[in-house]
Amino acid sequence: MGGALEGLRVADFSQLVQGPNATQMLADMGADIIKVEPLHGDWQRNWSIRDTYINGESLSFLAFNRAKRSITLNLKDPRGKEVADKIIKSSDVLVENFRPGVMDRLGLGYETLVKIHPRLIYCASCGWGLDGPYAKRPGQDLLAQAVTGTLMLNGKAGDPPSPVGIGVADLTASLHIVTGILAALHERERSGRGQRVDINLLNSMLSLATQEVTLYLNTGEPPQRSTAGLGHPCVGAPMGVYKTLDGFIVVAMMPIGKVAELVGILGFEGNDSRNVLENRDEVKRKLEPGFARKTTQELMNIFMEADIWAAPVNTFPEMERDPQVQHNQILVGFDHPKAKQFRTVGPPIRFSRTPSTVKRPPLLGEHADQVLKELGYSNDEVRSLCQAGVIGKRQD
DSSP states (O other), X not given: OOOTTTTOEEEEOOOTTHHHHHHHHHHHTTOEEEEEXXXXXXXXXXXXXXXXXXXXXXXXXXXXXXXXXXXXXOTTSHHHHHXXXXXXXXXXXXXXOSOTTHHHHTTOOHHHHHHHOTTOEEEEEESSOSSSTTTTSOOOHHHHHHHTTGGXXXXXXXXXXXXXXXXXXXXXXXXXXXXXXXHHHHHHHHHSOOEEEEEEHHHHHHHHTHHHHHHHHHHOOOOOOOSSOBSOTTOOBTOEEEEOSSSEEEEOSOOHHHHHHHTTOOSOTTXXXXXXXXXXXXXXXXXXXXXXXXXXXXXXXXXXXXXXXXXXXXXXXXXXXXXXXXXXTOEEEEEETTTEEEEEEOOSOOOSSSOOOOOOOOOTTTTHHHHHHHTTOOHHHHHHHHHTTSSOOOOO
16 A cells, blocks of 8 residues: 555655655655756755765755655756646646745746636745745745744743744744645636645744734733743743653643642642642742652652653654653655665555555756656657756766
């Protein structure tokens, strides 16, 4: 049995994270992703997190582009544009995350394509939106975090604004790309028509902060970070991070009296509140010495016995050894011609009948011959396009 999306073809013009992570999720579920790259490759082939390359291969590219087929095209050459047109006509979905107007200037905008491919689902993702005062600005994850106010939700009161330590805007947008595509495909089953789907980092980041933004909109009171390191700017004690004898532990919203009793702190007897807002910083500081007297594991044993919502604060090495992480088999590996044995995070969704699969990312232009022959090009025509610089040579 193939993946849940077997038979679906996606023309993927996206680069960096938001688009590639979305098409990788579709690929894991069985979709055929034809990654159309410029001759020099996806921008992320030549940039990597912490400047980390494995035998010359960008770790970031490998993280977001598995199970795809790569072809490189010079889209400014009419012959390259012709190849792109044929790829798009053979596809159900197109994904791009350029600034607004780039695909139009290439002759591959939605209004042009819908005339020749009315069933096409055209999904565009950008930084700020199709139009408006920021439309021409560069869009990037940290910029979206800043504009949406989410930098002011992290860290302690008095600290500088604190970014989230992952590309949270990009990754949230990628989930919205997948959701939008699947919804449009479902609607196409009824209408027989495709449509344009638009995603942007600004909206995606705000949707992630729906509860906090809604609180502000209805009360007029911005979230206030705590000084003692509580777990959320709008929530009180005991929720938060606590230092233990050998590490850290977190406690979520539980009766303050019960938590205090279990860590040996007096003065909270009979208090069954799960959200102490008044003097929340003082309350948390009173609890901290009780946590500091025991190891993380000792506290976990006590809390699990009492059904307290708690968890150890893992480092990445500790996360890798975590028994539930190991049980879920979410950390996967595959062989790559250059990076050799490569490890990453696998598909998060499980299907009972149509399991996702993990396949390696493509080398640059690796599938050009294969894709072109599927489109009807002869061996001589493929050779001619390569010699003319319309398609790039395969990276070996």
